[in-house]
Amino acid sequence: MTKTPLSGDDWIKAAFRALSSGGVQAIRAEAIARDLKVSKGSFYWHFRDVPDLKAQMLEHWAAQATDAIIADVEDSAGSGRDQLKLLVEAATGDRNLVYGGVQAEGAIREWARYDSVAAAVLKAVDQRRLAYVAELFARCGFSAASSRSGANILYAGLIGLEALASGELADLRADMLALLSALLEGGSRQGA
Template sequence: MSKADAKSRLGRTDWVLAALRALVRGGIGAVRVEALARDIGATKGSFYWHFKDLRELHQVMLELWEDVATHRITGAVQASGLDPRGQLMLLADMVSVRPGEAMGGIEIEPALRDWGRNDPRARAVLERVDRQRLKDLTGFLRAAGVADGELLPKAQLIYAAVIGLEQLRLTTGVEMGPALRGLVKRLVE
């Protein structure tokens, strides 16, 4: 395939993934049309074929991350056919997997959280994702037999552990899976 053929086949997703990687490398200020075009070997015109402006790209970045970070993971766990405790262990395993480099790798969620500190749209998506994740965790815990009065505190502990372990993975290289599985197991015994 020639270079021209590769460029002509670039789609919205290519731009969004490049933008997520740029976000990880340098924050939202690094998500610039010229830099993205250079990174993926495209023209600025290609960008404007797919997006009206950077604001639209930012929105699509947030939408993709929200879908991957919530619905796709929960859907895969629910479709697994495992019993409720098995689903919780699968969930722990899935959120412990290192995100692929295509979406920015292990630094993608911290980069999104940094973006949300200064951008109301990003913050709104982060808040929605956090609420959805807690709701999903509460549902999985309920199905596993956790008492109603313990659902939210246990969901919050698990979610706080996920966020904390993500940070430790960045700074120390620790793998999240064993600690998260151990915590989930203790909370549903």
């Protein structure tokens, strides 16, 4: 039986699982190789060193957890409301399971507290996400100010509910959909 060689993405996913369970200090080539049941030499086939792995993790996260989701939502043929619901479903779905589950985003935010490179990537991702969510609220007929406020509330809800869900204190998808519904209903009553 031959074992399929690991890709760089396999290492990145394993590194995210390490980050999610043990923090940034758990991103170590030896420990991840042990988890993957391979030699450390495989690591160096894909990455120069651990800082290179970390840089590629952040790039991968921005692409997969933001750009890919936005592209999927944009490919859908629905109203702004439909697209907001699809966005919430994508953000609360199973995509992140291979990266460490609901803890992954919180672990990245914690990493960014102590690392200027991670902080810069996180800020850029947050700005991109907020701008996109505000754009979707605008498609629903909300004013510019209400769109930005709705985006901030919805995104803050996601961040907070992810933290609660990691402790099994919230149903992330159901609670996010309820929050979205309340925001959309409140906006329509105010004449968004």
